[in-house]
Amino acid sequence: MRNSLNQSQYSQLNLLDQALVDKAVAMTDTAYAPYSGFLVGAAVQLNNGVVLGGCNQENASYPLCMCGERVALYNAAANYPHQSVVSLAIVARNPRKKLTQPVSPCGACRQVIAEYESRYGSDIRIILKGETNDVIIFDTIKELLPYGFDGTFL
Ligand code: THU
Numbered sequence: 001m002r003n004s005l006n007q008s009q010y011s012q013l014n015l016l017d018q019a020l021v022d023k024a025v026a027m028t029d030t031a032y033a034p035y036s037g038f039l040v041g042a043a044v045q046l047n048n049g050v051v052l053g054g055c056n057q058e059n060a061s062y063p064l065c066m067c068g069e070r071v072a073l074y075n076a077a078a079n080y081p082h083q084s085v086v087s088l089a090i091v092a093r094n095p096r097k098k099l100t101q102p103v104s105p106c107g108a109c110r111q112v113i114a115e116y117e118s119r120y121g122s123d124i125r126i127i128l129k130g131e132t133n134d135v136i137i138f139d140t141i142k143e144l145l146p147y148g149f150d151g152t153f154l
Contacts, residue, residue: 006136006137006138006143007134007135007136008134008135008136008137009133009134009135010129010133010134010135011133013127013135016045017087017089017127019051020043020045020051020087020089020127021043021089021091021127021129021135023041023043023051023053023089024041024042024043024053024089024090024091024129025041025091025093025129026041026053027041027042027043027053027054027055027068027072028040028041028055028068028091028092028093029041030055031055031056031057031068032055032056032057032058033056033058034058035058035060035062035065036058036065037094037095037096038056038092038094039055039056039092039093039094039095040055040056040067040068040069040090040091040092040103041053041054041055041068041090041091041092041093042054042055042068042069042071042072042073042088042089042090042091043072043088043089044072044073044075044076044085044087044088044089045085045086045087045088046076046080046083046084046085046086047083047084047085047086048080048083050076050080050083052072052075052076052079052080053072053075054068054069054070054071054072054073054074054075055068055071055072056068056071057071067105067106067108067109068090068092069088069090069105069109069112069113070108070109070112072088073085073088073112073113073116077116077119084116084120084121084122085116085120085124086122086124086125087124087125087126087127088113088124088125088126088127089126089127089128089129090103090105090126090127090128090129091103091128091129091130092130092131093131094131098131099130099131099132100130100131100132100134101130101132101134102128102129102130102134102135102136103128103129103130104128105126105128105144107145110141110144110145110148111145111148111149113126113141113144113145114141114142114145114148114150115150117140117141117142118150118151123139123140123141123142124140124141125137125138125139125140126138126140126141126144
């Protein structure tokens with residue numbers, strides 16, 4: 001059950017989506033974030049049913065830090081290049097401050113998610129969660145990145 005803002009509760013998700021969120025939460029345990037301490041976990045559900053995870057990878061050279069959702073998407077694209085991405089769960093944990101709202105993907109990650117929608121010609125469902133049971137679901141990245149730049153301009 002979702003309201004008009006796409007808000008829902010973890011307990012209201014179907015079992016497949018709950019498992020995807022669970023995988024993303026588990027991925028926060030292996031996040032490498034010694035500089036920010038902000039732990040991001042992500043999980044992708046592929047068309048063939050495979051679920052793959054990712055988490056943020058930081059670097060002493062700060063601009064080289066890589067977001068968790070991009071690690072998950074690149075993991076999937078590298079290992080299953082012919083399987084479209086059906087759903088992507090993104091969660092975060094902040095040991096310094098409890099995240100009372102679902103985490104919102106950064107602009108760079110929105111652009112990368114859009115690339116995979118274009119690549120596979122299908123929408124990617126995006127499930128966001130923080131440290132409470134509140135979740136927000138988007139049926140396509142176009143809701144989060146309207147009028148985006150894509151390969152049709154090139
Ligand atoms: N981060 C993500 O992993 N995903 C986002 O969408 C936003 C930010 C990471 C990058 C960095 O390691 C830490 O969170 C703080 O910005």
